[in-house]
Amino acid sequence: MMNFDFTPEQEMLRQTVRKFVDKEIMPYIKEWDERGEFDRNIFKRLAELNLMGVCIPEEYGGMGMDYNSLAIVCEELERGDTAFRTAVSVHTGLNSLTLLQWGTEEQKQKYLIPQARGEKIGAFGLTEPNAGSDVASIQTTAVRDGDDYILNGQKTWISLADIADHFLVFAYTDKSKKHRGISAFIVERTMPGFSSRPIKGKLGIRSGNTGELFFDNVRVPKENLLGEEGEGFKIAMSALDNGRFTVAAGAVGLIMACLEASVKYCHERKTFGKEIGRHQLVQQMIARMEAGLQISRLLVYKVGFLKNEGRRCTRETSLAKWIACDYANKAADDAVQIHGAYGYSNEYPVERYLRNSKAPVIYEGTREIHTIMQAEYVLGYRQDKPLRKTLPAWRPAEN
Numbered sequence: 001m002m003n004f005d006f007t008p009e010q011e012m013l014r015q016t017v018r019k020f021v022d023k024e025i026m027p028y029i030k031e032w033d034e035r036g037e038f039d040r041n042i043f044k045r046l047a048e049l050n051l052m053g054v055c056i057p058e059e060y061g062g063m064g065m066d067y068n069s070l071a072i073v074c075e076e077l078e079r080g081d082t083a084f085r086t087a088v089s090v091h092t093g094l095n096s097l098t099l100l101q102w103g104t105e106e107q108k109q110k111y112l113i114p115q116a117r118g119e120k121i122g123a124f125g126l127t128e129p130n131a132g133s134d135v136a137s138i139q140t141t142a143v144r145d146g147d148d149y150i151l152n153g154q155k156t157w158i159s160l161a162d163i164a165d166h167f168l169v170f171a172y173t174d175k176s177k178k179h180r181g182i183s184a185f186i187v188e189r190t191m192p193g194f195s196s197r198p199i200k201g202k203l204g205i206r207s208g209n210t211g212e213l214f215f216d217n218v219r220v221p222k223e224n225l226l227g228e229e230g231e232g233f234k235i236a237m238s239a240l241d242n243g244r245f246t247v248a249a250g251a252v253g254l255i256m257a258c259l260e261a262s263v264k265y266c267h268e269r270k271t272f273g274k275e276i277g278r279h280q281l282v283q284q285m286i287a288r289m290e291a292g293l294q295i296s297r298l299l300v301y302k303v304g305f306l307k308n309e310g311r312r313c314t315r316e317t318s319l320a321k322w323i324a325c326d327y328a329n330k331a332a333d334d335a336v337q338i339h340g341a342y343g344y345s346n347e348y349p350v351e352r353y354l355r356n357s358k359a360p361v362i363y364e365g366t367r368e369i370h371t372i373m374q375a376e377y378v379l380g381y382r383q384d385k386p387l388r389k390t391l392p393a394w395r396p397a398e399n
C-alpha cells in the first residue's frame with residue numbers, strides 16, 4: 001500500500017518550522033544577506049526546537065522521527081533561506097548521519113549525542129583546491145604516528161568552516177591505493193594545528209558561512225578514525241547520499257518560496273489592463289514551477305521512504321538531487337522574470353532566490369556528475385553494492 005499522507009507528527013513539525021522561519025528568519029534575512037553574516041543564534045533556536053537531530057534516534061540525543069521528517073525541516077528552512085538549510089544539510093545530513101552509520105559506540109557517545117542535541121556543530125571537509133568532483137585527487141594526508149595520525153593539508157568551500165566544532169575530514173593514509181587509500185577522521189576545531197578562514201565574495205548563500213580549513217601537523221587520536229583505514233571514499237559517498245537527500249528537499253522549499261512570491265506578484269501587477277497572472281506566457285512559468293514542485297517532492301519523499309526502510313538508495317537520491325536542484329534554479333530564474341525589473345532588485349526576495357539556487361546545482365555532485373551517474377545506472381555501467389555499514393532503518397518509538 002502506498003501512503004502519501006503525512007502523519008500528524010510530521011504536520012506538526014512542518015508547522016513548527018514554518019512558524020519559526022516566518023518569525024525568526026523572514027524579517028531579518030534581507031539584512032543578513034546584505035551584510036553577509038551568519039547568525040549563530042539560529043542554531044541555538046533550532047536546537048531549542050529539537051531540530052538539529054530530528055531523525056537521529058532518541059538514544060543518541062535526537063528526536064527519533066523518520067527520515068522524511070528531516071526532509072520537511074529542510075524544505076521549510078530553505079523556504080526561508082538556503083543558508084539555514086545548508087547548515088542542517090552539513091550538520092545533520094553529512095556529519096551526524098554519517099556518524100550514526102559508521103561510528104563506533106564511543107564515537108557516537110562522544111560526538112553524535114552533542115551534535116544531535118545541537119550543543120556542538122558538525123561539518124564535512126572533502127573538497128580541496130584541486131579536488132571537487134574528482135575526489136581521488138585530494139592531497140591531504142594522514143600519517144600514522146604511534147596512537148595518533150598526523151594530518152596535513154587544506155580543504156576549501158567548506159560550509160560552516162568557521163562555525164563548526166567537529167569536522168569529518170578525508171585524507172590519504174595510503175596514496176598508492178588511489179581512492180581505496182582514503183580514510184575518514186573526526187577532527188575537532190580545538191586540536192592544535194587546525195585553523196579556518198572564511199571565503200568572501202560569494203554569489204549566493206551570503207548569510208551562510210563557507211570557508212577554508214588548514215591542517216598543519218594536526219594530531220588526531222586513532223580513536224577518531226571513522227570506519228576502517230581505506231574506507232574513507234565509501235564513507236564520503238554514503239555521507240553524500242544523506243546530504244543530497246537534504247539538498248533535494250531544500251530545493252523543494254526554494255520552489256515553494258518562488259511560487260509564493262510569484263503568485264502574489266501575479267495578482268498585484270497589472271499590464272494591458274489585467275493581472276499579469278492572466279497572461280498565458282506568465283502562466284507557463286507558474287505551471288512549470290508547480291510541475292517542478294510536485295515532481296521534486298515525489299522524488300524526495302520516495303528517497304525518505306527508502307531510507308526509512310533501511311534500503312540503500314544512492315541512485316534514487318542522485319536523481320532527486322539533480323532534478324530538484326535544476327527545477328529550483330529554473331523556478332528562481334522564472335520568479336525573477338515574472339517580477340520584471342523589480343525582480344532584479346532586492347526590494348523583492350526573488351533575486352536572492354536566484355543567487356541562492358546556483359550553489360546546490362554545484363555542491364554535493366554537480367548537475368553534470370548526476371547526469372552521468374543516471375546514464376551509467378541505466379546503461380548498466382554502475383550499480384549500488386551493499387556497504388559494510390548501513391544507515392539504520394527508521395523504527396517508530398514504542399510508547
Ligand SMILES: Cc1cc2nc3c(=O)[nH]c(=O)nc-3n(C[C@H](O)[C@H](O)[C@H](O)COP(=O)(O)OP(=O)(O)OC[C@H]3O[C@@H](n4cnc5c(N)ncnc54)[C@H](O)[C@@H]3O)c2cc1C
Binds near residue numbers: 366367
Ligand atoms: C556554497 C558551497 C558550499 C560547499 N560546501 C561544501 C562542504 O561543506 N564540504 C565540501 O567538502 N565541499 C563543499 N562544497 C564544494 C562542492 O562540493 C564542490 O564545489 C563540487 O563538488 C564541485 O567541485 P569543483 O567546484 O571542484 O568543480 P570541478 O570538479 O572542478 O568541476 C568543474 C566543472 O567541470 C564539470 N565536470 C567535472 N568532472 C566532470 C566529468 N567527469 N564529466 C563532465 N563534467 C565534469 C563539473 O560539473 C563542473 O561544471 C561547497 C561548494 C559551494 C559552492
